[in-house]
Amino acid sequence: MxxxxxxxxxxxxxxxxxxxxxxxxxxxxxxxxxxxxxxxxxxxxxxxxxxxxxxxxxxxxxxxxxxxxxxxxxxxxxxxxxxxxxxxxxxxxxxxxxxxxxxxxxxxxxxxxxxxxxxxxxxxxxxxxxxxxxxxxxxxxxxxxxxxxxxxxxxxxxxxxxxxxxxxxxxxxxxxxxxxxxxxxxxxxxxxxxxxxxxxxxxxxxxxxxxxxxxxxxxxxxxxxxxxxxxxxxxxxxxxxxxxxxxxxxxxxxxxxxxxxxxxxxxxxxxxxxxxxxxxxxxxxxxxxxxxxxxxxxxxxxxxxxxxxVVIAVRLLWVLAHHAAATLNGRLVPRAAAPTMAAPTAKDALVVGWSGxxxxxxxxxxxxxxxxxxxxxxxxxxxxxxxLGTLLIQGLTLRPLLLLLKLPKDTIVETELALARKMALKAAMATLEQDDSPAAQRLRAQYADAIGRAREGEDPRDTRDNLLRRQAVAAARTAIDDLRSAGTIGDVAYRRAEEELDWLELSARSE
CATH class of the missing domain: 1.20.1530.20 (Na+/H+ antiporter like fold)
Incomplete structure (x- = not known):
């Protein structure tokens, strides 16, 4: 006890x-x-x-x-x-x-x-x-x-x-x-x-x-x-x-x-x-x-x-030395593989070296x-x-260091998430276009708003809406799966898009 x-x-x-x-x-x-x-x-x-x-x-x-x-x-x-x-x-x-x-x-x-x-x-x-x-x-x-x-x-x-x-x-x-x-x-x-x-x-x-x-x-x-x-x-x-x-x-x-x-x-x-x-x-x-x-x-x-x-110094010196050597060799970021990612700087290396x-x-x-x-x-x-020393010295100063260096804020995840939403919406709309029923027409009008407000989607009122919504979500999932498999979006954006689709799918429950 x-x-x-x-x-x-x-x-x-x-x-x-x-x-x-x-x-x-x-x-x-x-x-x-x-x-x-x-x-x-x-x-x-x-x-x-x-x-x-x-x-x-x-x-x-x-x-x-x-x-x-x-x-x-x-x-x-x-x-x-x-x-x-x-x-x-x-x-x-x-x-x-x-x-x-x-x-x-x-x-x-x-x-x-x-x-x-x-x-x-x-x-x-x-x-x-x-x-x-x-x-x-x-x-x-x-x-x-x-x-x-x-x-x-x-x-x-x-x-x-x-x-x-x-x-x-x-x-x-x-x-x-x-x-x-x-x-x-x-x-x-x-x-x-x-x-x-x-x-x-x-x-x-x-x-x-x-x-x-x-x-x-x-x-x-x-x-x-x-x-x-x-x-x-x-x-x-x-x-x-x-x-x-x-x-x-x-x-x-x-x-x-x-x-x-x-x-x-x-x-x-x-x-x-x-x-x-x-x-x-x-x-x-x-x-x-x-x-x-x-x-x-x-x-x-x-x-x-x-x-x-010694522990702090070795890591910091190695990261800065590796950055300098890689900069000279031009091998920091393969531009063809990551065209949207900015080349790392000495400030980036300093943050990585201090995060030990x-x-x-x-x-x-x-x-x-x-x-x-x-x-x-x-x-x-x-x-x-x-x-305890690294948690105190580096842990307490990491945030001030980031603020001091004023690293530019990137929008990689937001850009990829927007692309995932766009492709998911296109896939869902393509599924709904195959059905000319009144329920499908209503969902086509509502879907763009629903996928952007996944947690706030209105509960459907009939099984026809439920079925079509589930079909649309399934098509949207396939679209974002293909984007991740192709390397167009990373897992961070993928998980956020997946969560939005999860909430949208759960909103299509039976009465």
Missing amino acids: HVFETLLAILLGATLLSAFARRLNIPYPTLLALGGALVALVPGAPHLSLPPELILALFVAPVLLDAAYDASLRDLRRNWLPISSMVLVAVGLTTVAVAFTARLLIPDLPWAAAVALGALLAPPDAVAALAVLRQVNPPFRIRMVLEGESLLNDASALLIYRLAVGAVAAGGFSVAEAAPAFALVFVGSVVAGWVMARPVAMMTARIQDAPSSVIFQFVTTFAVWLLAERLGLSGVVTIVVFGLTVARRSMPPIPARLRIPSFAIWETVTAVLNILAFTLIGLQLRPILEALSQAEQLRYFSGALLILA MRGIVTLAAALALPAAFPYREFILLTAFVVV
């Missing part, structure tokens, strides 16, 4: 703190983590800890799936160069830089342990990045690069982390032996995510009531993650590929009457998980400090601050280290300092 009461109190306090952060226009993860740390230092404060494996599965799996489901494959392909540079090179450079810094601070720290520290600090966390991005609302291309990176960087970093931890246990490390294992785990995770998506989507399409459908979606999300971990694969890679595959239209689509409540519940649950995750980050401070003497706290804390500076907040993945990976792992307390304290 004490644990249950503690959870309720934490959730209530964190929710109020999150609402307060939004009123102040500051990223709520920063305030939650800081609030959790302050609560942890209060004498007699509750001590709440969860197994690291549970932390990753509970807090990361559903948020990653939600982000992967909404990700745009078209925009990922268009921005493959900056995204891959962040996922591969930036993670690798951060791992190496942190490992060398840690060895300078603690000469007897084994190299494998130093690499493990660098790997768990390397990836900006998907939960933190997405939570902050949705509040600061950067230009579309910057958001696509950061969201694409956040989907994939955990995979490369955690694979390196796993190999380094194994090397500590085995007493040695061989790149020649590790490389094949790295590739096998990555390829196996991609295949597993793709294979599991089809049967899960087919089973989901057979469930006809919203509560059962939502429960099944969450159960399968955790099941996919846990199965991947049991098979020795990467849960991050598997769940991302699974989400990307399920979102494609080759699968049986979820009906509108199930999709609307499902999306609402997913949005609520992921918000609750974010709130708890960042509060939990702050609450880990006290158990970390309790395991250290005062001399160790001072020594380790100063070293952690230095590593925090760490989060729950970093802390969970540190907590998952074996009890006998070399300098485990130093690694734990460093992970906490880097997470």
